[in-house]
Amino acid sequence: MKDKKKFSNFILLWATQSLSRLGSSLTPFALILWAYGETGSALRTALLTVSSYVPYILLSLPVGTLTDRMNKKRLMVLSDTAAALCTLAILFVWLSGNLELWHLYVVNSMTGTAQAFQQPASDVAITLVTPEDKYQKAGSLNALASSVINMASPVIATALYSVGGLTSVIIVDLSTFTVASLSLLLFVRIPETRSSKLKNCHIVMNLKEALIFLRVNMGILEVILFLAAINFIASIYNAALPAMILSFESESVLATIQSIAGLAMIAGSAIATMLPEPKSRVSVIIISLFIAMGTENFMLSFSRSPAIWSIGAFLGWLCIPVMNTNLDALMRSRIPPAIQGRVYSARNMLQFFTIPLGYLAGGFLVDKVFEPFMADRSDTVLNKLFGTGKGSGTAFLFAVIGIMGVLVCIIFSRLKAMRKLDN
Numbered sequence: 001m002k003d004k005k006k007f008s009n010f011i012l013l014w015a016t017q018s019l020s021r022l023g024s025s026l027t028p029f030a031l032i033l034w035a036y037g038e039t040g041s042a043l044r045t046a047l048l049t050v051s052s053y054v055p056y057i058l059l060s061l062p063v064g065t066l067t068d069r070m071n072k073k074r075l076m077v078l079s080d081t082a083a084a085l086c087t088l089a090i091l092f093v094w095l096s097g098n099l100e101l102w103h104l105y106v107v108n109s110m111t112g113t114a115q116a117f118q119q120p121a122s123d124v125a126i127t128l129v130t131p132e133d134k135y136q137k138a139g140s141l142n143a144l145a146s147s148v149i150n151m152a153s154p155v156i157a158t159a160l161y162s163v164g165g166l167t168s169v170i171i172v173d174l175s176t177f178t179v180a181s182l183s184l185l186l187f188v189r190i191p192e193t194r195s196s197k198l199k200n201c202h203i204v205m206n207l208k209e210a211l212i213f214l215r216v217n218m219g220i221l222e223v224i225l226f227l228a229a230i231n232f233i234a235s236i237y238n239a240a241l242p243a244m245i246l247s248f249e250s251e252s253v254l255a256t257i258q259s260i261a262g263l264a265m266i267a268g269s270a271i272a273t274m275l276p277e278p279k280s281r282v283s284v285i286i287i288s289l290f291i292a293m294g295t296e297n298f299m300l301s302f303s304r305s306p307a308i309w310s311i312g313a314f315l316g317w318l319c320i321p322v323m324n325t326n327l328d329a330l331m332r333s334r335i336p337p338a339i340q341g342r343v344y345s346a347r348n349m350l351q352f353f354t355i356p357l358g359y360l361a362g363g364f365l366v367d368k369v370f371e372p373f374m375a376d377r378s379d380t381v382l383n384k385l386f387g388t389g390k391g392s393g394t395a396f397l398f399a400v401i402g403i404m405g406v407l408v409c410i411i412f413s414r415l416k417a418m419r420k421l422d423n
Contacts, residue, residue, distance in 0.1 A: 009189055010129040010138060016183040018145035023176025025149050027087055029157040030169040031104055032242060033251055042243035043363030050356040051105040052112035059116040060349035067120040067341030073190045077181055079118035084177045086111045091170045120344045125190045127337050136277055139328035143321035144269035151262020154255040210342035218417040220334055224347050226412040228354045230289055233405045235358025240394050243366050247391030253306050257313050264314040268321035280422040281326040286413045288323035292316050293405025301398035370397045
């Protein structure tokens with residue numbers, strides 16, 4: 001009965017935080033539409049994501065030790081409130097008619113700072129309210145929530161943006177934040193870990209403890225570095241995708257492609273929920289990412305058909321929830337809850353520092369390398385493969401990152417310490 005009650009606590013936290021995540025995902029998508037419409041530059045649009053990730057990564061390590069020492073609920077509410085105030089600031093500037101791209105860079109950096117506190121606190125909170133034998137189920141539900149958000153947010157954001165501009169998008173964002181925060185404050189009970197009561201522990205020593213844990217547990221470190229490499233490639237993809245789709249089609253097609261990716265993740269979440277616990281979680285992670293890297297990138301590269309792009313999006317994202325479910329269960333079972341905040345923050349720094357680098361690389365490669373390169377080609381093999389005109393260079397880039405992704409999966413599949421995690 002106690003475990004059942006504890007898991008119902010997780011369900012409430014999961015449902016309300018997922019609602020808040022859905023609302024929070026609408027504003028960034030709408031801002032991408034606005035920024036690309038204003039500038040037509042993949043690089044300047046990609047800087048929106050870069051500006052939010054840089055403070056997140058820089059603060060990951062010190063914030064992790066604070067997460068283990070502080071009350072998780074209070075930290076989540078404060079960081080969510082700070083992010084909501086940043087969103088409110090965008091609304092005021094938008095309504096005044098003075099919104100400029102640099103405003104978004106500043107506000108996104110502040111939102112990224114808030115997220116640096118919220119993410120590890122949320123990760124640890126989920127562990128603390130979830131019975132150990134329910135880790136895989138919790139991971140499946142988290143993957144399901146991410147899938148629904150990925151499917152629904154582009155459609156909802158595009159519809160709201162087309163009807164009421166940023167105003168309607170931000171109002172929905174703030175409404176979901178209010179519901180989630182009140183639920184967290186009033187109804188969700190998050191127990192404290194023993195380390196959260198060690199107020200006099202030195203931050204530097206706590207950081208050292210997290211890094212020592214990763215050095216001793218090389219298999220966990222190799223998984224993190226594997227995902228860092230994949231994140232770099234996936235971020236190039238994310239930076240290039242709007243530039244390519246919007247070169248040939250409308251905003252609604254971009255939203256449709258991303259919604260189909262979300263639909264694939266819902267299907268993948270259902271599969272992850274029904275699958276039994278695998279003998280090798282690491283193998284599932286590697287195979288899932290191999291399929292993701294080896295399908296969508298090439299179908300985007302060699303086709304100009306939205307139907308083919310849609311099939312590629314479905315195949316490329318179908319296995320991601322299966323990967324996330326097994327990754328989540330692997331991390332929670334291998335990292336002691338008392339130091340999860342520190343280790344997760346160290347993981348976030350190592351695993352996510354490649355994301356802003358990937359966005360910068362993607363934007364730069366589209367604007368300064370591949371598009372100019374293909375613009376100078378005429379009647380070559382590359383033109384026959386990737387087409388001509390605007391967007392052909394981005395198509396060439398997708399072929400390159402597809403090859404990169406496949407090679408990364410093959411290389412990391414041969415690392416022994418990572419493979420030993422299943423023993």
